[in-house]
Amino acid sequence: LERDVVAKKRPGEFELIDRYFRQLASEPGAFGLADDAALYRQRPGDDLVITTDMVVSGVHFFEGDPPDSIAQKAVRVNLSDLAGKGAEPFGYLLSLALPAKWTEAWVKSFAKGLAADQKRYGISLLGGDTSRASGGLTIAITALGRVEKGRMVLRSGAKVGHAIFVSGTIGDSALGLRIRRGEIEKRKGAKHLLDRYLHPQPRTALAPLLARHASSAMDISDGLVGDLAHICTASEVGAEIGAYRVPLSKPARTILDRKPGVLAAILNGGEDYEILATVPTSSMVEFAAEATQSGVPVTRIGTILRREGPPIVRDETGKVIKLAANSYTHF
Amino acid sequence: LERDVVAKKRPGEFELIDRYFRQLASEPGAFGLADDAALYRQRPGDDLVITTDMVVSGVHFFEGDPPDSIAQKAVRVNLSDLAGKGAEPFGYLLSLALPAKWTEAWVKSFAKGLAADQKRYGISLLGGDTSRASGGLTIAITALGRVEKGRMVLRSGAKVGHAIFVSGTIGDSALGLRIRRGEIEKRKGAKHLLDRYLHPQPRTALAPLLARHASSAMDISDGLVGDLAHICTASEVGAEIGAYRVPLSKPARTILDRKPGVLAAILNGGEDYEILATVPTSSMVEFAAEATQSGVPVTRIGTILRREGPPIVRDETGKVIKLAANSYTHF
Numbered sequence: 320l321e322r323d324v325v326a327k328k329r330p331g332e333f334e335l336i337d338r339y340f341r342q343l344a345s346e347p348g349a350f351g352l353a354d355d356a357a358l359y360r361q362r363p364g365d366d367l368v369i370t371t372d373m374v375v376s377g378v379h380f381f382e383g384d385p386p387d388s389i390a391q392k393a394v395r396v397n398l399s400d401l402a403g404k405g406a407e408p409f410g411y412l413l414s415l416a417l418p419a420k421w422t423e424a425w426v427k428s429f430a431k432g433l434a435a436d437q438k439r440y441g442i443s444l445l446g447g448d449t450s451r452a453s454g455g456l457t458i459a460i461t462a463l464g465r466v467e468k469g470r471m472v473l474r475s476g477a478k479v480g481h482a483i484f485v486s487g488t489i490g491d492s493a494l495g496l497r498i499r500r501g502e503i504e505k506r507k508g509a510k511h512l513l514d515r516y517l518h519p520q521p522r523t524a525l526a527p528l529l530a531r532h533a534s535s536a537m538d539i540s541d542g543l544v545g546d547l548a549h550i551c552t553a554s555e556v557g558a559e560i561g562a563y564r565v566p567l568s569k570p571a572r573t574i575l576d577r578k579p580g581v582l583a584a585i586l587n588g589g590e591d592y593e594i595l596a597t598v599p600t601s602s603m604v605e606f607a608a609e610a611t612q613s614g615v616p617v618t619r620i621g622t623i624l625r626r627e628g629p630p631i632v633r634d635e636t637g638k639v640i641k642l643a644a645n646s647y648t649h650f
Numbered sequence: 651l652e653r654d655v656v657a658k659k660r661p662g663e664f665e666l667i668d669r670y671f672r673q674l675a676s677e678p679g680a681f682g683l684a685d686d687a688a689l690y691r692q693r694p695g696d697d698l699v700i701t702t703d704m705v706v707s708g709v710h711f712f713e714g715d716p717p718d719s720i721a722q723k724a725v726r727v728n729l730s731d732l733a734g735k736g737a738e739p740f741g742y743l744l745s746l747a748l749p750a751k752w753t754e755a756w757v758k759s760f761a762k763g764l765a766a767d768q769k770r771y772g773i774s775l776l777g778g779d780t781s782r783a784s785g786g787l788t789i790a791i792t793a794l795g796r797v798e799k800g801r802m803v804l805r806s807g808a809k810v811g812h813a814i815f816v817s818g819t820i821g822d823s824a825l826g827l828r829i830r831r832g833e834i835e836k837r838k839g840a841k842h843l844l845d846r847y848l849h850p851q852p853r854t855a856l857a858p859l860l861a862r863h864a865s866s867a868m869d870i871s872d873g874l875v876g877d878l879a880h881i882c883t884a885s886e887v888g889a890e891i892g893a894y895r896v897p898l899s900k901p902a903r904t905i906l907d908r909k910p911g912v913l914a915a916i917l918n919g920g921e922d923y924e925i926l927a928t929v930p931t932s933s934m935v936e937f938a939a940e941a942t943q944s945g946v947p948v949t950r951i952g953t954i955l956r957r958e959g960p961p962i963v964r965d966e967t968g969k970v971i972k973l974a975a976n977s978y979t980h981f
Binding site: 350353354355356357358359360361363366367368369370371372373374375376377378379400401403404406412413414415416445446447448450451452453454455456457459461463464468471473474475537538549552553 | 681684685686687688689690691692694697698699700701702703704705706707708709710731732734735737743744745746747776777778779781782783784785786787788790792794795799802804805806868869883884
C-alpha cells in the first residue's frame with residue numbers, strides 16, 4: 320500500500336506551476352506567474368484583439384491523445400481566431416482543469432507542447448489557473464493579439480462582388496476525425512488527415528495580409544459553408560461558391576472520389592482552422608501572390624452576392640448542391 | 651416517448667448565444683458576440699490588467715447550487731483578483747462547458763446572474779465559447795480591468811515596517827463550506843456563512859485606494875496566512891500578525907468560541923475574497939479612513955518584518971501559533 324502511495328505522490332498546485340509553467344511566462348507583464356494578474360501596456364498605434372476558446376476531452380480531442388498535441392491544439396484554435404482577425408498573437412492565459420488520474424509526466428509533456436508553440440508563434444504565457452476537473456481534462460485559453468489601429472478584420476465587411484478565398488485545403492480535419500471514429504477506412508494518406516485533426520495550423524502568416532486586403536475574414540472552425548453563412552449574415556450579403564473550386568488535399572480527394580457522400584463532411588465538417596476571407600477584386604491578385612509568398616497559398620472559391628438566404632454551393636455543372644447539416648457544433 | 655423528446659428539446663449553441671448571451675455584450679468592442687474576437691482600444695494613461703480563474707462543479711461550488719449564484723461566483727472570483735491589483739474591471743470573456751443534463755431554464759438563470767453582476771460592477775461580456783463538458787459544469791472566465799499607468803499593485807512591494815491590513819471579515823466562507831459539508835453544526839448565523847461561501851463580494855471599492863496607498867496587495871483566495879506568505883516571498887520580507895486582531899464576523903466568532911480548533915480553517919480556509927494589503931505607516935490612517943468611507947472597512951492585523959521564514963502568527967499572549975496547513979488548494 321505504502322509503495323502505491325509513493326508511486327502516486329504528485330506535486331501540488333504551486334509545485335506544478337514552479338516546475339512546468341513559470342518558465343513559460345517570458346513576458347515581463349506576466350511577472351513569472353508570481354502575481355495574481357498580468358499587466359499589459361498597449362503600444363500606441365495598436366489595437367488589442369482578444370479571443371477565448373475551450374477544448375474538452377472527448378469533445379475536441381480523445382482522452383489518450385499525446386499531452387503535447389492537446390496543449391498545442393488548445394493554443395492553436397485560439398491563434399487561428401486571431402489570425403482570422405488580422406492580429407499578430409503575443410500572449411495567452413491558460414485555465415487547466417486536470418482529471419483525477421493526472422500524472423506529473425503528463426503535465427511535463429503538456430508544458431513541453433506549450434513551450435514549443437510559444438517559440439513557434441512568438442507568444443508568452445501571461446497567466447493562468449489550475450484546478451481539479453469534474454470529469455475529463457478541460458482547457459480554456461484566452462489569447463491576445465495586436466493589430467494596427469482600426470485594422471482588425473471583422474465578419475461584417477464583405478461587399479457584393481468581392482472574391483471569396485480560403486487558405487490551404489478544406490475538409491482534412493473532418494475526414495481525420497471520421498477515420499479516428501472508424502467511420503472511414505484507414506487507407507493510404509490517413510496519416511495526413513489524422514494529423515490535420517490533431518494539429519491545426521493557425522494561419523498566422525496570413526494575418527498581416529488580411530489586415531491589408533480583406534474586407535471580411537474569419538477562421539473556419541464550424542465548417543466552411545456554415546462559417547461563410549456567418550460572414551453573409553454579419554455583412555448582410557449572399558454568397559455563391561463552387562464545390563469543385565474548394566481546394567482539397569490528395570488524401571481528401573481520394574476519399575471523395577471513392578465516397579462522394581463525404582462532400583458534406585468536407586464542406587461542413589469543421590475544425591479546418593483555415594482562413595475564409597473576402598477580398599475586393601481590385602486587390603485579389605496581390606493578395607493571392609502575397610499569400611503564396613508567405614507560404615500559405617489561398618484559393619478563390621466564389622463570389623459575394625446580393626443578400627438572398629444562405630450561401631449557394633454549386634457543382635461543376637452549375638447545379639445547386641444541398642448539404643445536410645449547415646454547421647458543425649461542439650454541443 | 652415523443653413527449654419526452656419534446657420536453658428535452660433544447661436550443662443549439664447559436665440559439666443559446668442569441669437568446670441569453672448576446673444581450674450581455676454591451677461594449678461596442680464585443681460586436682454583440684457576432685464576431686470571433688473582441689477589440690479593445692486602450693485609453694491613453696491606462697494599463698490593462700488581465701486575470702483568469704476557473705470554477706468547477708464539485709470543486710468550487712456544489713452541483714445543485716442556483717445557476718445565478720454559480721455565474722456570479724465565477725465572475726466575482728475574477729473581479730476580486732483585479733480589485734487586489736488596484737484595477738477597475740470593465741469586461742470579461744466566458745468559456746462555459748455544460749454538462750450533458752443542462753436545461754434551457756438553467757442557462758436562462760445563469761445568464762440572469764451574469765446580467766445582474768454586469769450591472770453591479772459596470773462590466774460587459776466581451777466574448778466567449780460554449781462546449782459540452784466532460785463531466786460537470788466548468789466555467790473559465792478571463793477578466794479585464796484598467797489601472798492608472800504604472801499603478802498596478804503587485805505582491806512584491808511590501809517593505810519592513812509596513813502595516814498589514816485585511817478588508818471585511820476573515821474565515822466566513824471557509825466556515826460556510828464546512829457547514830455545507832456537515833463538518834460544523836448548522837446553528838444561528840449559519841445563513842451568513844453559507845452566503846459568504848456562495849456569494850463572494852469582490853472589494854472593487856477598495857481598488858482605487860490600493861492603487862494610491864498600498865505597497866503590495868492581493869485578494870485572499872488560498873487562505874490568509876498562505877497568501878501573506880506569497881506576499882512575503884514576492885517582497886523578500888517576513889511578517890507577523892496577531893490572530894486575535896483578525897476581524898471575524900459574529901457567527902464566525904461564536905463558532906470559534908465553541909470550537910477553538912477552527913482557527914486554522916479561519917486563518918487558512920481560503921475563498922475569503924477579501925483584500926490583503928501592506929501600507930506604509932505614513933498613509934495608514936488615510937487608507938483606513940478612506941476604506942471606511944468607501945463602505946469596506948479594513949483592519950490592521952500585523953506588520954512586515956525582515957525576512958525570516960513564513961509569517962508568524964501570535965495569540966493575544968504573544969505565543970506563536972502553529973497552523974496545520976499553510977494554504978488551501980483546489981487540487
